Amino acid sequence: MTVPLIRAEGLRVEYPGRSGGKVRALRDVDLDIFEGETLGLVGESGCGKSTLGRALLRVLEPAAGRIEFLGLDITRLRGRAFRRIRADLQMVFQDPFGSLNPRRRVADIVAEPLLRARGATRAEAAAVAGDLLDLVGLGGEAGLRRPGEFSGGQRQRIGIARALASSPQFVVADEPVSALDVSIQAQVVNLLSDLVRDRGLTMLFISHDLGVVRHIADRVAVMYLGEIIEIAARDDFFAAPLHPYSQALLSSVPALRAGGRRERIVLEGDLPDPANPPGGCLFSTRCRDVVERCRTSRPELREIGPGRSVRCHLVKEADS
């Protein structure tokens, strides 16, 4: 296939643990994201979704592995060379309150990436910022006000405008709507997906809401305990998830039709302590299909069909 826009190889992120040890939040993740696609990244809280998104943008320094942007290794890039591509990698944050500086005017917040990363003049940046605020449905005059004067949904629109200001190629949207009222979520998701499509952007859309992911993503990746356990095209995934965890996750989404055919799989137990993960398959402690082999040997992420990979001993290639 073509060169991916973003490629992660063996990406590992560790946090200092409570007892002086290290908690591995990302376990050697391999991931390709192709130009123009929206990859939905799902999983429960604490599985490493946000860590992966932030590591790809080099907000977090990985302990091991490498990140490539259009084939260029950016893992250790510094100084001017890194600033040159900085503008191409942007982010929409989950928290509509913490992600906007309460002391700055909205127009300045949106114009900042243009001034710093693209070297625009003040006048250019102000004009683009006004246009962007229009584009996200707030109107240019919103720029004169400060973030405190806006609602959560409006703040996320400001965050989207800022993320697009430097004309990036790749945007990580880290649960951009999970802090919003359901009635507002759809508006913001639609705005984001329209903008991404119109501008031909590539997006990593992180969410724990499968309904939203189904709506916006071209491909879906599922994470569990710092690992990617399944990647598939959206329609394949939602038609027939292969990993037992994906099946459980999907079965937890309420069906719209009464008497839906799907059986509800309830997972037993809690997410294992990431500082002290189980041996063998990380999901073996909660998997309903678990066999002896799962507890002793760690499955690899295997490609079992075109564009479809699963990390499970039990899934045969014939299944796809």
Place this chain on the structure above:
Amino acid sequence: MSEPAVLGRRWRARAFARSWPAAIPWLVLAALVLVALAGPLLVSADPVRQTNQTLLPIGTPGHLLGTDDLGRDELARLVYGARPLLSVAFLATAVAAVFGTGIGLVAGFAGGRTEGAVMRFVDFALAFPSILLVILVVAAAGPGTVSLVSAIGVSLAPGLARLARALSAREAARDYVVAARLGGTRAPRVMVREILPNIAGPMLAQVVMTLSVAAGYAAGLSYLGLGIQPPTPDWGYMVQAGQEFLFSAPRLVVLPAALTLVLVVACNFAGDDLRDGLV
């Protein structure tokens, strides 16, 4: 300096509107600053000219608060004495605010080893008795505004640095700082434009509190004879000189001591008011 102008209109309005007693320390500070600035215009008597009319009592015509043991007008000495104390206190606090905020801001933002190294040094400075440090510096460098201001300023900076570090580290972890870095803003600009405005409120409250400590140090040093040198009047020195007459003319001790107390207490209440306004 009597009003927290940097906080903007809304803040000021809130500070005063909350309750009228909150305005008292600000008015007292404003009055003291006014006296220090406009002193020479307020009294006609010369504060240093000695006469043979010594120890005149309060209420003497021409000498409203009487005269001291050298026949100098007490009111004029009190009015002129405000300036050295207030200027040393304000300048020393400014020095402490600039260094303390700067060090703490950088340490909190940088984190990791830089933070550890800087803050161990700050802890060391904080553990050292600051009044001793000030006395040592002034004794070594000789009394004078420059040595007083730098000694007091340096000894008060660590306390402000610790607060600034804690506030800065908290802000640095927030997503708007991540967003600024993603937008290509470099570290110094992130610190000054993004973080500093968000820690300025609590810092200012602490700085005003620090002002009271600086005033206390300045008065204390002057009492010990390490402050502004005579014959220039200064409240601390006046207390010391008046001690001899504590029983015959207590006003020579009580008046400068009371004014110093009022200054220190007003600073503390003003700082409290700012801190209350933060929440």
